[in-house]
Amino acid sequence: MTTAPPSAFSARKLLREAVRPVADRQAWNRLLQGMHPLWTLGQVRARIVKRVEESDDTFSLWLRVNRHWNGHWPGQHVALGVEIDGVQRQRVFSLSLADDAKRILRVTIRRQPGEGVTDWLHRHARAGQTVDLSQAGGQFLLPAPVPDRLLMIAGGSGITPIMAMLHDLAERGHGGDIILLQLCRSASQRLFADELTALQARLPGLKTVAHASAVSGRLAATSLPEQVRDLARRHTVLCGPAAFMADVEAVWADLGQSDRLQREHFSAPRPPTVPGLARRVVAVDSEQVFTQKNNLTLLEAAEGAGLAPKFGCRAGLCRTCLCKKHSGSVRNLLTGLVSTRPDEWVQLCVSVAETDLELSL
Numbered sequence: 001m002t003t004a005p006p007s008a009f010s011a012r013k014l015l016r017e018a019v020r021p022v023a024d025r026q027a028w029n030r031l032l033q034g035m036h037p038l039w040t041l042g043q044v045r046a047r048i049v050k051r052v053e054e055s056d057d058t059f060s061l062w063l064r065v066n067r068h069w070n071g072h073w074p075g076q077h078v079a080l081g082v083e084i085d086g087v088q089r090q091r092v093f094s095l096s097l098a099d100d101a102k103r104i105l106r107v108t109i110r111r112q113p114g115e116g117v118t119d120w121l122h123r124h125a126r127a128g129q130t131v132d133l134s135q136a137g138g139q140f141l142l143p144a145p146v147p148d149r150l151l152m153i154a155g156g157s158g159i160t161p162i163m164a165m166l167h168d169l170a171e172r173g174h175g176g177d178i179i180l181l182q183l184c185r186s187a188s189q190r191l192f193a194d195e196l197t198a199l200q201a202r203l204p205g206l207k208t209v210a211h212a213s214a215v216s217g218r219l220a221a222t223s224l225p226e227q228v229r230d231l232a233r234r235h236t237v238l239c240g241p242a243a244f245m246a247d248v249e250a251v252w253a254d255l256g257q258s259d260r261l262q263r264e265h266f267s268a269p270r271p272p273t274v275p276g277l278a279r280r281v282v283a284v285d286s287e288q289v290f291t292q293k294n295n296l297t298l299l300e301a302a303e304g305a306g307l308a309p310k311f312g313c314r315a316g317l318c319r320t321c322l323c324k325k326h327s328g329s330v331r332n333l334l335t336g337l338v339s340t341r342p343d344e345w346v347q348l349c350v351s352v353a354e355t356d357l358e359l360s361l
């Protein structure tokens, strides 16, 4: 009996099977990490070199990254990954300082009780441990050339990307006029107070104004034009709590200054309340149907139905939750854009259904 020679197709399949163990990058990464925790095939990993408590609920991790780090632009963020109870979890944090030449980064983290990654890091992160990192990403970057007059508004941990920008401006000898308005609950909650004082010695045009809500009450965004008289001539960067940011955006829109306002959201805006809203969502891959109700994002609705879509930041930054939409319309809460065409990618964590949908879930 003779055996038929393998077809080109089955020969390719056989070859694929034969080289699979060699081509499995994750297996190689696990093997390399067994030899040295920072050795990988192209994946960024970092060792925690120092932990610094910045306030009672906020701390900084100083990280030394491996040679796969591609560098950053001040204002960008990274996704930091850790294994929690056997599950790989990640969350996005802005860099508050980075020296690419020395491969040293700093992320500043506010603990959010009940939120897996920040809570875990608060309890467990120590010098000597290693973590996964993404490359730096994000578009929260100062324009080039840097405007002569800047207004920087930072609420709480929203100061972190702004610190990276200020350090960079100091490094470059920026001589422009900068007003930093820093919102915090109390003086003890004000982050980087000493570091900002030191930066003022290097940035003679930097004026810092701290507003502690426990002393002075909540700052009304509508008071800002009164406080910053030359606001119309300033480029503004803004990062802070979502509600305050929405108020500032509304004021800047009223002044016709929206195009001079740059912002970074740490959390997704909440979906609007529409009484009685219920959209039918077909999860094609898992053959499930669920309803997106009022006040839920698509990610929350899918999780509520027992599905487990991938996610990272839950704020529209990392794109981990990207999902293909086969039909229907979806609104992105961050950009306001509506995806109506079939087979477009949507970010589940910042999107709501405008019509019934079919998703690749």
Ligand code: FES
Pocket: 310, 311, 312, 313, 314, 315, 316, 317, 318, 319, 320, 321, 322, 347, 348, 349, 350
């Ligand atoms: S989870 Fe990061 S963009 Fe949606």
